[in-house]
Amino acid sequence: MLEKLQSLEKKYEDLNLQMSDPAILADQNTYKQLAKAHGELEPIVHKYREYREVLDQLEDAEVMLREPQEADFAEMLKEEIATLSANQEALEEELQVLLLPKDPNDEKNVIVEVRAGTGGDEAALFAGTLFRMYSRYAETQRWNVEILSSNATELGGFKEVIFMIEGQGAYSRLKFESGVHRVQRIPATEAGGRIHTSTATVAVLPEAEEVELHIEPSDLKFDVYRSSGPGGQSVNTTDSAVRVTHLPTGIVVACQDEKSQHKNKDKALKILRARLYEQLQEEAEREQAATRRSQVGTGERSERIRTYNYPQGRVTDHRIGLTLYKIDLIVDGDLDEIIDALITANQVEQLKETANIHHD
Numbered sequence: 094m095l096e097k098l099q100s101l102e103k104k105y106e107d108l109n110l111q112m113s114d115p116a117i118l119a120d121q122n123t124y125k126q127l128a129k130a131h132g133e134l135e136p137i138v139h140k141y142r143e144y145r146e147v148l149d150q151l152e153d154a155e156v157m158l159r160e161p162q163e164a165d166f167a168e169m170l171k172e173e174i175a176t177l178s179a180n181q182e183a184l185e186e187e188l189q190v191l192l193l194p195k196d197p198n199d200e201k202n203v204i205v206e207v208r209a210g211t212g213g214d215e216a217a218l219f220a221g222t223l224f225r226m227y228s229r230y231a232e233t234q235r236w237n238v239e240i241l242s243s244n245a246t247e248l249g250g251f252k253e254v255i256f257m258i259e260g261q262g263a264y265s266r267l268k269f270e271s272g273v274h275r276v277q278r279i280p281a282t283e284a285g286g287r288i289h290t291s292t293a294t295v296a297v298l299p300e301a302e303e304v305e306l307h308i309e310p311s312d313l314k315f316d317v318y319r320s321s322g323p324g325g326q327s328v329n330t331t332d333s334a335v336r337v338t339h340l341p342t343g344i345v346v347a348c349q350d351e352k353s354q355h356k357n358k359d360k361a362l363k364i365l366r367a368r369l370y371e372q373l374q375e376e377a378e379r380e381q382a383a384t385r386r387s388q389v390g391t392g393e394r395s396e397r398i399r400t401y402n403y404p405q406g407r408v409t410d411h412r413i414g415l416t417l418y419k420i421d422l423i424v425d426g427d428l429d430e431i432i433d434a435l436i437t438a439n440q441v442e443q444l445k446e447t448a449n450i451h452h453d
Contacts, residue, residue: 212291
């Protein structure tokens with residue numbers, strides 16, 4: 094580990110030098126790339142320097158303790174050594190986490206797809222609740238939310254809603270939300286007061302830039318039609334809705350939220366690009382490791398990941414066995430406690446895997 098840290102520190106110092114070179118300062122693209130690499134290394138290098146400082150202090154204290162000392166002073170040194178040793182251990186753990194391979198998508202914007210599952214109108218209302226929960230969470234993070242496509246129901250829910258969240262680290266915070274979310278509550282429409290269970294499916298896809306994924310224009314088939322609102326009434330008198338089919342994969346995306354055909358086409362292509370990118374990634378992962386099944390779940394859409402139980406006021410994440418009794422706050426966007434716990438569980442899992450690789 095120390096060798097790796099030393100080489101990263103050297104790389105960090107080299108980047109510092111390069112970034113102060115006038116020729117590089119003049120070339121904005123190169124400078125941006127270097128600044129990004131520098132920014133990624135910074136937390137590791139700072140932590141490594143802090144760690145080295147603790148090791149130096151520990152060595153000094155141990156040297157002093159070996160020399161004859163007054164009893165009180167010796168006692169003080171022993172306490173200092175105990176504190177510094179604990180610091181050393183904690184810093185080693187933090188460094189191990191910082192050295193874990195980064196998910197290349199972590200800093201990306203995301204496209205979130207929420208679909209009502211079993212449970213009819215109640216499932217559609219729950220899909221609306223989840224959409225609002227993620228929108229409120231995005232607000233707390235100062236991220237932007239833009240609806241790309243939606244199919245609303247008359248009661249104010251959604252059969253399906255697809256939206257983009259733009260902001261630094263959006264994917265790193267939201268990637269564990271993919272899967273089946275289940276709700277248990279008494280519907281407003283239920284006179285007998287019985288608890289109903291319904292579900293909604295969430296898929297979180299990293300946004301794919303055009304540079305990362307080139308789509309051949311000849312692989313796309315576009316259809317335009319009139320958009321319709323809830324209950325089938327026509328919203329638009331012009332053919333502004335757009336359906337795009339990716340012929341090689343058969344993926345179909347339709348957008349009708351905007352009044353302009355051009356805007357609907359743009360949004361449909363954004364969704365299509367993200368879905369294709371995800372498909373490519375899934376294939377790559379399968380090849381890499383017969384898909385490693387980590388404890389935090391595979392993000393498969395069929396996997397039940399969380400239950401929101403209104404009568405008991407609790408939310409349970411089944412992957413990590415976490416139950417919180419603050420359902421009102423959570424559905425109002427207070428997601429950090431769950432997200433932090435999922436990220437930590439995933440890091441623990443990665444550390445275990447890294448340890449196993451070294452032992453094998």
